[in-house]
Amino acid sequence: MNVDMRDAFFERLVQVAKDDARIVFLSADHGAFALQEFEKSMPERYINIGISEQNMIGVAAGLAASGKIVFAYGISPFVSLRVMEQLTLDVAAMQLPVNVVSVGAGFTYSTDGPTHHGLQDLPAVLTIPGLAILNSSDPVNTRVFAEHVVDSRQPHYIRIEKGVFPTLELAENFDVEKGFSVARSGGSVLLISTGSIVHEIVRALPEIEESLGDRVTLIDLFAPCKAGEEPLRAYLREATAVYTVEESYARGIASVMGEIIASNGFRAPLKAIHAAPSYHYASGDRDHLRKTGHLDANSIVARFRAPHDLSR
């Protein structure tokens, strides 16, 4: 069933919240269709806090320090960059069950320009010790995240998508604890991605494999903080080459992989594919921005044409 990813997340959250009175939802004046049900059925636990993200994260921490499980919702740059210190000190240092729900990954808000692009949030929040990150790529993992974070009672930064995306992984194979899903296996070249850009790679896969003359293993690393654990290390150890693709500036999962490869002495060369470190003013839809930002399927394929030329 085609469903907007935000609605997939919030519909599940509403179900969970109806059975768990500890759950409180804060919004920095940002909505979603499925949230209307939360507001309607649990008005005392739904607070539009206004456009004040710093206060929202602080209030979330205070609520969580008093036994609540809090969701704090807003647009990517405003619930990450603008509140880096609140996330670090009030939430992560205190290890409180605050779940930041961030919408607007990559070029989601394409026409809104660099002020609204989510290219920096992932690299930024990856620097916060004790903050688990979940990056959704399809309706299945999105729904699971809504339940998982309530059960875990740890601080989370959850990136959810806006718009309709197909199911990538089969529900029965999805293991949130593992931190990644194998979307395609069997190749010695390892392609690691995160977020909905995985769908571009799936589209480009036949051409990528043709360019490489080899099969690839495609991994959806939805929990980048788990990358250092053995299950993924085993893949990195065996890989002949590692490519990262992310709808983000550099220093995201590319840096995470680079550190793991270098510190373990793995042999695989690493090639990072990511958004150019500039301000993407092109006005158009997300597909247009991915194209001008060289992150569409065709551009990704082109990056595989010279697989071992790491100078590119």
Place this chain on the structure above:
Amino acid sequence: MTDSIELQETARRIRIDILRAIHKAGKGHIGGAYSIVDILVSLFHARVLAFDVKNPSWDGRDRFLLSKGHAGIALYAVLADLGFFPRDELHRLNQGGLLGEHPDPRIPGVEFISGSLGHGLPVGSGMALADRMDGKDRKTVVLMGDGECYEGSVWEAALFAAHHGLHNLCAIVDRNGLITHGSTEDINRLEPFADKWLAFGWDVRLVDAHDLSALGETWRYHFAKTGGRPTMVIARSVKGKGVSFMQNEAKWHHGAIDHARFISAMAELGNRSGGA
């Protein structure tokens, strides 16, 4: 109720503990610690706040957030005096022991991490809101510096707490009028300060931060509240209060205390046991 004379004596003793700790540590934020000693003693030693020394995370406790975390030593001296942790820790301030310059949640009796300004009021607002949701009648008290009120997040929370009518929240501003490099009014004017909070919808009280009976009366007023607006207590204080050469001197925001000054300060504070 502990009387004012006894509390004054406690405050004097606490100031000595702070002086010794900072002297031993080499340097520290003594000015802004001295300006809040009487506030802390009137809340903690007078048992205005509910707490359990043996069980710092007791669910029935009132919440106290030292948002101006650089005055951590003042809170530490109070907590040590009450027995939250051994007094010896004060003498190991910033020297590898339990206590660092800014409060952290590992320290018994410390509710929340602080040190970066502008965090306490949003967090305290969340705590007060949770208590109201749960029908708990405990209070949340947030102590801020006046310089801290330059931070925008303070005013985001000021709007929020007033809008939600968090009557169980009490914010205190240590209005000593000085930041590191001079007067708040010369550097970036805060006045008319009370009017700003009134306009934001707070129940504003002015008090002398060094008058223990006036402080007690203020807390009694707030703790009797069962509805209405959040309380803002603007506590007119003297930075460095208690030691003449430090009083109202911005340079004593943070600094080292040499031996001669230490002896002189000890004499003023009326140390009876002598020595460090």
